[in-house]
Amino acid sequence: MGTRNVFFMFELLFWPVVGVLTIGLMTRFLDVTQEQRSFVLIGQMAFSVVGTCQLDVAYAVLYDFWSKSMKHQFLAPIGVRHLTIGSWLVGMLRGSLVFALTGILAWWAFRFDPLAAGLPATLALLAGCFLTAWIVGVLVCTLIVLFGGRAETAAWASINLVLALAGIYYPVSVLPPPAAAVASGVPLTYFLDAYRAQFGFPAVYSNAIPTGLALAVLYVALSHLALVAAVRRARRTGQLLKMSE
């Protein structure tokens, strides 16, 4: 139990805490204003939440892939949605813990209060993070089911696309126009924009929450269909069995 929990605790505590500490200390070194510090800390906290939750969604397939027990999962009378929703619920729980821990740390070490935006705005940000995590996590599952071990690095690499595009450490307005256009297709961009607006930053998008939500729902549906199609393809090609050998 102890050995298993070391891994669990490490993932839950280490990276998020290190992330908030290093970013916070960097802002202290650069002597930025408290508003600018809040801006990047919000981004860092959201990034940690998305990262933790998306890994949990990806674990729906990854753990079985690593232990070569994939076929037992797909032999059970459950649908793809049960797998992803189940692991997403666990991811949301762990993501909420990460948000609380990093929030306490940011408040204690850098005088940033994430709840100053009010509960509805905080819940909206968390919803955006969790929906983004679902999309990234399910896409990682899809890639693993399609390509097996070759796609394993996607589990860790894919989240960095969000980091680069969704305006985690900087406003999307500083991105080159083509990248900014891509960023406007990432739901998390809108949720971050709306949350930061509560801290006095000028909003880039009007109707940010409804737009982010609409995009997220669209991507959730598309990523689910992609995973269902990938599993069907794996049943046709024998990939499901290969991943259990």
Place this chain on the structure above:
Amino acid sequence: MLAIDAREVEKTFRGGWMRRRQTPALRGVSLQVEPGAIVGLLGPNGAGKTTLLSILATLLLPDRGDVKVLGVDVCRNPTAVRRRINMASGNASFLWSLRPPEILAFYGRLYGVSGRDLRRRVDELIGTFELEAHRRTPYNELSTGLKQRLALAKSLLNDPALLFLDEPTLGLDPDVSVRIRRVIAELRRTRGMTIVLTTHYMREAEDLCDEIAFIKGGRILARGTADALKRQIRIGDIIAVRTDPPVPAMLADAQGVLRCVASDGWVECTVDAAEKRLPELLRTLHMEGVVVRGIEVREPDLEDVFVELAR
């Protein structure tokens, strides 16, 4: 209603560049299994046994053919099939950091068993498969035999009407194999479970199965009870002779001898009819001055049938 009704099933695996390399695995296989029967699928490596089993267990989609398991189409409604079947493989693997009761509880939940029912079922299976002493051992520290027993225990979580066993005694010590065979026989006797198993072991098939299907090159070459297969294949009788000096060539040339194989000082001759050929062979050996040290006459066993079919 048949437990399994598979007709003209075809499956080809594609690989390589642009998926151009084709490996036919099943070429029009039909298999009907009555409820409560134990059917063995025998055949050499790459014959298509596991492919057929995987299609029946909904893990693989056929290219062509109709497959109904317990009256339900495996392609159209796999979830309904999965509720009533289960599978254990000889090379099964589970989440490596979990312990036997945790593994059983995890899969039990996937089959909709929960709460007190789940705990009772897990305890019962741990007891049945003598895993009590290993309750706290992580999966990756279990021996092959224990892993196999756990795989069998997991396959009974949902009390399936149809159980697929893929090489259930592969790589096990003889005493463990015997115990597992006893459990399989018991399952049919006490629960009326239909069981389809693949195996390389003729003894296992002969001991357990009501019916045996020989698969080779993606086709079922022969099917029936062990005795019926021996009669059906008509490979003749076997006369094994130990002589001084060994004279396999002389025996091979004798009339009525279909085939001769020499090993460990014995020469095994497959003859068309032992009662007719035995006196002739002994007479020939005597006339040539060869001393006969031992002689054995027997009917071909399932292994001989397998060798004949696998040629």
